Amino acid sequence: MSHSAIQTIMNHRSIRKFKDKKLTEEQIQTIVEAAQMASTSSYVMAYTIIGVTDERIKEKLAAISGQTYVQNNGHLFVFCGDLHRTEQLGSQEDREQMQQSLASPEQFIVMTVDAALASQNAAIAAEDLGLGICYLGSLRNDVYQVSELLQLPERVVPLFGMAVGYPDHEPEQKPRLPIDVIYHENHYQPFEHQLPFIKDFDKKLHSYYEKRKQNNRNDNWSKQMIRKFSTPTRMDVGTFLHEKNINNQAD
Amino acid sequence: MSHSAIQTIMNHRSIRKFKDKKLTEEQIQTIVEAAQMASTSSYVMAYTIIGVTDERIKEKLAAISGQTYVQNNGHLFVFCGDLHRTEQLGSQEDREQMQQSLASPEQFIVMTVDAALASQNAAIAAEDLGLGICYLGSLRNDVYQVSELLQLPERVVPLFGMAVGYPDHEPEQKPRLPIDVIYHENHYQPFEHQLPFIKDFDKKLHSYYEKRKQNNRNDNWSKQMIRKFSTPTRMDVGTFLHEKNINNQAD
Numbered sequence: 001m002s003h004s005a006i007q008t009i010m011n012h013r014s015i016r017k018f019k020d021k022k023l024t025e026e027q028i029q030t031i032v033e034a035a036q037m038a039s040t041s042s043y044v045m046a047y048t049i050i051g052v053t054d055e056r057i058k059e060k061l062a063a064i065s066g067q068t069y070v071q072n073n074g075h076l077f078v079f080c081g082d083l084h085r086t087e088q089l090g091s092q093e094d095r096e097q098m099q100q101s102l103a104s105p106e107q108f109i110v111m112t113v114d115a116a117l118a119s120q121n122a123a124i125a126a127e128d129l130g131l132g133i134c135y136l137g138s139l140r141n142d143v144y145q146v147s148e149l150l151q152l153p154e155r156v157v158p159l160f161g162m163a164v165g166y167p168d169h170e171p172e173q174k175p176r177l178p179i180d181v182i183y184h185e186n187h188y189q190p191f192e193h194q195l196p197f198i199k200d201f202d203k204k205l206h207s208y209y210e211k212r213k214q215n216n217r218n219d220n221w222s223k224q225m226i227r228k229f230s231t232p233t234r235m236d237v238g239t240f241l242h243e244k245n246i247n248n249q250a251d
Numbered sequence: 252m253s254h255s256a257i258q259t260i261m262n263h264r265s266i267r268k269f270k271d272k273k274l275t276e277e278q279i280q281t282i283v284e285a286a287q288m289a290s291t292s293s294y295v296m297a298y299t300i301i302g303v304t305d306e307r308i309k310e311k312l313a314a315i316s317g318q319t320y321v322q323n324n325g326h327l328f329v330f331c332g333d334l335h336r337t338e339q340l341g342s343q344e345d346r347e348q349m350q351q352s353l354a355s356p357e358q359f360i361v362m363t364v365d366a367a368l369a370s371q372n373a374a375i376a377a378e379d380l381g382l383g384i385c386y387l388g389s390l391r392n393d394v395y396q397v398s399e400l401l402q403l404p405e406r407v408v409p410l411f412g413m414a415v416g417y418p419d420h421e422p423e424q425k426p427r428l429p430i431d432v433i434y435h436e437n438h439y440q441p442f443e444h445q446l447p448f449i450k451d452f453d454k455k456l457h458s459y460y461e462k463r464k465q466n467n468r469n470d471n472w473s474k475q476m477i478r479k480f481s482t483p484t485r486m487d488v489g490t491f492l493h494e495k496n497i498n499n500q501a502d
Contacts, residue, residue, distance in 0.1 A: 005256040005379035009285045009372050032434045034260045036427040038371060039386045042479055043472070045428050054437045080439075085432070086480060088442040089449070089473045098480035105489035105498060106391065107480075109363060109410065113388075116367030120289060121260050123368075124375060128256035135290045137364075140357065151438040159360065176287040177296050181336070183283045186305045187402040188331075191339040198340070221294070222340045228293055229337060229349035229358075238356035238500050247356060249489050249500055 008128050013173050015132025016069050018165030023075040027129055031077075031164070034125030038117035046107075047115035048082040049122075050150050051075060057149050061161070064145055065138035074131065074165025078139065078146070079119045081111030083246065084155040102155060108247035115159050126164045136161035143240045154245055175208055177201055177221075198222065259379050264424050266383025267320050269416030274326040278380060282328075282415070285376030289368035297358075298366035299333040300373075301401050302326060308400050312412070315396055316389035325382065325416025329390065329397070330370045332362030334497065335406040353406060359498035366410050377415045387412030394491045405496055426459060428452055428472075449473065 003011070023031075032049060040046070052058055053075075061078075062071035070076065083102050087095055101107060123133045139146050139161045146158040176182075178197040202220035209219045241247040254262070274282075283300060291297070303309055306322075312329075313322035321327065334353050338346055352358060374384045390397050390412045397409040427433075429448040453471035460470045492498040 003256065004254065005259040005375050006281065006285055008256040009288050009376060012288045012290070014290060029430070030257065032430055034257055036430070036433055037260050037263045039263070039265060039374070039384075041386070041388045043425070043475065044479070045433065047433070048435060048439065049433055050435050050437070050439065052437055057437060085442060085445060085449075086476045090477045090480075094477050094481065098477070100486075101480045101483040104483065104486055105492055106485040109391070109488065110388070112360060112363045113367045113411065116364045117371045117374075117386075120368045120371035121375075123290070124256050124372075125260060133290075135292070135368075137292045137361070140360070153439060153441075156439060160364065174294070179280065179283055179287070182287055182296065182298070182300060184299060184301050186301070186303055186308060188299065188301065188404060188407060190404075191336060194336060198336075224294065225337045226341045226345050226349070228295070229341075229352045230345065232352040232355065234357040235351075235355055237360065238498075241356055242500060247489075247498070249493060 003128065005124065008124055012127065013171045014134045015165070015167045015169070015171070016134050017168040018069060018073045018132065018163070019168045021074055021166050023131070023164060028075055030129065031122045031125045035118040035122040038121045040114050040117070041110045044086060044110060045114065046082055046086070046111040047118055048080045048156060049118070050078040050080060052078060060149055061139060061146065064142045065136055066141065067136070067138055069134060069163050070136060070161065073163040077122065077162045077164065078150060078158055079115045079160055079162065080152060080156050080158050081108070081115050082156045083107060083111055084153050087155060103245050103248040105247050105249065108241065112159060119160070119162060122162065131164050132167035134163045136163060140234050140237055143237055157241060157244055157246060172212060175201070175204055254379065256375065259375055263378065264422050265385045266416070266418045266420070266422070267385050268419040269320060269324045269383065269414070270419045271323070272325055272417050274382070274415060279326060281380065282373045282376045286369040286373040289372045291365050291368070292361045295337060295361060296365065297332060297334055297337070297362040298369055299331045299407060300369070301329040301331060303329060311400055312390060312397065315393045316387055317392070318387070318389055320385060320414050321387060321412065324414040328373065328413045328415065329401060329409055330366045330411055330413065331403060331407050331409050332359070332366050332497070333407045334358060334362055335404045338406060354496050354499040356498050356500065359492065363410060370411070370413060373413065382415050383418035385414045387414060391485050391488055394488055408492060408495055408497060423463060426452070426455055
């Protein structure tokens with residue numbers, strides 16, 4: 001049965017348990033070609049996708065992320081921002097000329113957005129093939145080690161991974177913030193205007209967490225967020241980017 | 252005729268000329284709901300989408316971007332990274348506790364990736380509805396002015412726009428880098444290994460630019476990239492982020 005793109009999008013849930021079946025070369029190619037069709041800023045295509053099949057590397061990445069499905073899946077992609085490639089195109093003189101631009105926060109946005117747009121195309125293409133996906137921001141738990149494992153040169157940074165495979169569970173869809181919180185017209189709506197909708201959402205989520213089959217608990221979105229941000233995590237990411245000669249602040 | 256998600260993805264081209272017909276409220280809602288279904292890091296949903304309908308604001312945004320289709324389209328979205336919302340959820344004490352995390356480059360990645368994933372869902376949903384889209388990184392030509400026009404508070408940053416509407420031209424698809432350049436297995440492939448494929452691509456692109464109906468010219472990808480990065484642009488973006496208390500480097 002063929003689904004429309006919108007149906008595929010609206011049916012999304014993250015899959016964290018996969019059947020023991022690898023993707024075919026053809027499936028991988030379809031997913032990567034779909035990724036490549038995403039828009040790219042000024043045609044730079046400032047990303048590289050690394051498919052990890054070496055079980056020893058997968059094991060180490062799983063340890064970094066703390067998630068078994070980083071090892072046990074149909075295929076593992078790591079999406080990297082990449083300005084190394086473009087830098088290398090030039091002569092020594094060109095490269096010196098390009099340094100200031102390549103190291104700027106503006107170009108860090110370019111690589112991050114390029115990689116993310118490509119990854120979302122990959123996600124939807126995979127789901128269209130009947131596969132499930134899970135994004136893995138958890139690879140940023142140790143960007144230094146990921147970078148070393150994947151042998152990333154200067155100006156290439158691992159942004160996130162994506163586990164893909166045949167779903168082996170059927171999780172419920174996770175509710176999203178009400179559209180009135182996310183979508184504003186003409187001007188940013190002050191937080192006070194968003195708050196009543198967030199309170200409704202907190203109630204909805206409280207009941208979702210209370211009722212759901214697995215990991216049920218007494219919680220809501222606001223509590224979760226305050227908890228999350230009260231403990232700084234991955235504070236070495238900024239330093240890592242700096243050492244990769246990326247995202248450098250202006251003097 | 253219904254297209255599969257992969258067909259919609261593979262048929263993408265950026266549309267830069269739209270018919271004079273506005274999107275309906277229902278179309279806008281479908282697109283935003285699709286955006287919201289994208290994965291989000293740790294459930295933060297660290298983005299806000301601003302739909303711009305006020306013609307005076309659109310005119311100013313078009314002047315910033317230097318592109319007429321920022322004004323003339325069916326609808327204009329601006330995708331913002333947003334950590335203001337989550338910060339405001341807390342008490343004064345909570346907020347102080349959250350400062351260090353919220354200001355970190357790690358959380359700047361989170362907001363940028365969250366916004367980009369949502370935007371790509373929006374793009375595909377729009378294309379599935381028979382509409383065309385164009386990403387507008389050009390809004391970053393003046394992030395300060397965009398922020399002021401849209402009244403963005405601290406920790407909300409305009410990342411890019413998206414013009415949506417009924418296509419009024421049929422541009423050719425722009426070729427992408429060969430898959431061997433973008434997709435590597437297990438390790439980053441050194442630039443020397445990518446180079447033969449890039450040279451092929453340069454030839455292909457040279458002939459594409461020579462033959463294409465509009466704006467034909469003598470050019471290739473490598474030349475374009477060297478030109479682009481040799482002139483630093485948008486060097487104020489880093490300072491802007493810093494002033495928004497976002498993406499601050501570690502001391």
